[in-house]
Amino acid sequence: MIPGSDPTTLDEARARIRELEARLEESEETLAAIRRGDFDAVVVQAPGGGQQVYTLENADRPYRVLIEQIQEGAFTLGADGALLYGNPRVAAMLASVPEQLIGRFLHEFIDAKERPALVRLLEEANRTGAARGEVCLRSAAGSHLPVHVSLSRLQRGDGAALLCGVLTDLTEQRQHLHELAEANAQLKAQGMERERIEEALRQAQKMEAIGQLTGGIAHDFNNLLTIIRSSVDFLRRPSLPEERRLRYMDAVSDTVDRAAKLTGQLLAFARRQALKPETFQVGACLHEVADMLDTITGARIRVVVEVATVECFVRCDRSQFETALVNIAVNARDAMDGEGCLTLRLTGGLPMPGIRGHVGSRKAFAAVSLTDTGTGMPEEYLARIFEPFFTTKAVGKGTGLGLSQVFGFAKQSGGDVDVESTLGHGTTFTLYLPEVEAAAGAAITSPAPVEATHGGGRRILVVEDNIEVGRFATQILEDLGYDPVWAANAEDALERLGADGGGFDAVFSDVVMPGMGGIVLAEKLRDRLPSLPVLLASGYSHVLARDGDHGFELLHKPYSADQLSRVLRRIIGENSASGPTQKVPPS
Known part of the structure; x- marks a missing residue:
């Protein structure tokens, strides 16, 4: 009992609660009876003295x-x-x-x-x-x-x-689905139309680029051919003085070298150049290139080399690497108008940043930068600076292929090239190449050339499908003192060689030929006659550009008689000195 409470009041409250509970239970039973159909209606006495009538209708009305x-x-x-x-x-x-x-x-x-x-x-x-x-x-x-x-x-x-x-x-839902299907079909149609327009645009851009490329090549080659043809016309004159005859012969030889360099730059830009990778120390190579640049840039341009004390090695075609540096340096010389400072800087162990929208790399790269104090370039030039035949120089002052060679060489070597420039403050080109471990006997200087000597009557099997080139190659070998035999294709060459080599001392084969190519021929000979030297020659081969020289000696076209003689003497001499080699099963 609660202290201070009246017992009578509590009893009345409890009684009231019991009464309400009873009425609630009665109401529930009544409603259940109505729903079961036991009664049609129930009359209940209301608290105020009135009456309430419950039926199934008003019970379930809500x-x-x-x-x-x-x-x-x-x-x-x-x-x-x-x-x-x-x-x-x-x-x-x-x-x-x-x-x-x-x-x-x-x-x-x-x-x-x-x-x-x-x-x-x-x-x-x-x-x-x-x-x-x-x-x-x-x-x-x-x-x-x-x-x-x-x-x-x-x-x-x-x-x-x-x-x-x-x-x-489901009408509205089906309508929405129908509308979504129509919208999806329209999106697909628009996507296909967009792809068609983009493809047409790409084709138009390709055709424009091919037109520019073709025009540039035709212009440069026609200039070179003009020099060669004029020189040959003068050489045919019987009364030509000896001094002028030598001058025209030198002009032809120099022009051929320039034509070979032009095609090499094109192939390098297209990443189709057959590279000869080697591992070398970049710092030592930079010092050698700097000495050469002193002559190229002139006395009024100071060449500075900044190389870290830690040695840094890369694996790439050293000749193409040096050519890339020279091409950049020549552009820097022209930008400085022959006077200023050119700084060659080497930093090793750097990650390669993202360049022109391409993803970079966290691996270690050697960064070779060339910074000039020239006039710099505007922003719109930077986006096109590596395009072939794009040049800001006056007509006759440049072909526009130098920097495209740098770009192609860097990409084909697993790296990239970046450029930063500010008008009035100079330009910096940075060449990124993958850094490698030092190889045993890594080359830091160019090997001494092998002296050319007489062929001594050695038998050479020439494999060449082009009639003019085949005749010319055999004539060169005859003049060098060799005994050449010409086969028009690889299948004929294999038949002439037989199982024992047919008495030949070496095979000189073109790479690109109908049917069996020169590389396949060389690989077959490496398996069948491992002691027979094979020399390949090519102006361009996508197989060489993609996979390298496959371990064979390679002579690039156009080649000179002196180059052919030196390589043949070297590989035949090496083979004679080493004796027969054991056949190694192909891996």
């Missing part, structure tokens, strides 16, 4: 209002599948009135082709208690309406089962 107002179609099916109830939304879906639906079967409002699906839904709902699916309604007016059907089994007290269902209109 639920009926909800069912009548929802925007989903609600219905009830009897055990035989007849409609026992349908709310106004179902009637609207079927273009009918609720009173006309009662007693009719649901399958009457379903397309004939969809009735098996409805039967399956009804069977599943009766068996499992619930089912869901999609069907298409057909109204009395003949219209069609896609709907989603949800069925639930309701077990009554008398043991009979009813099916309660809900219909959801």
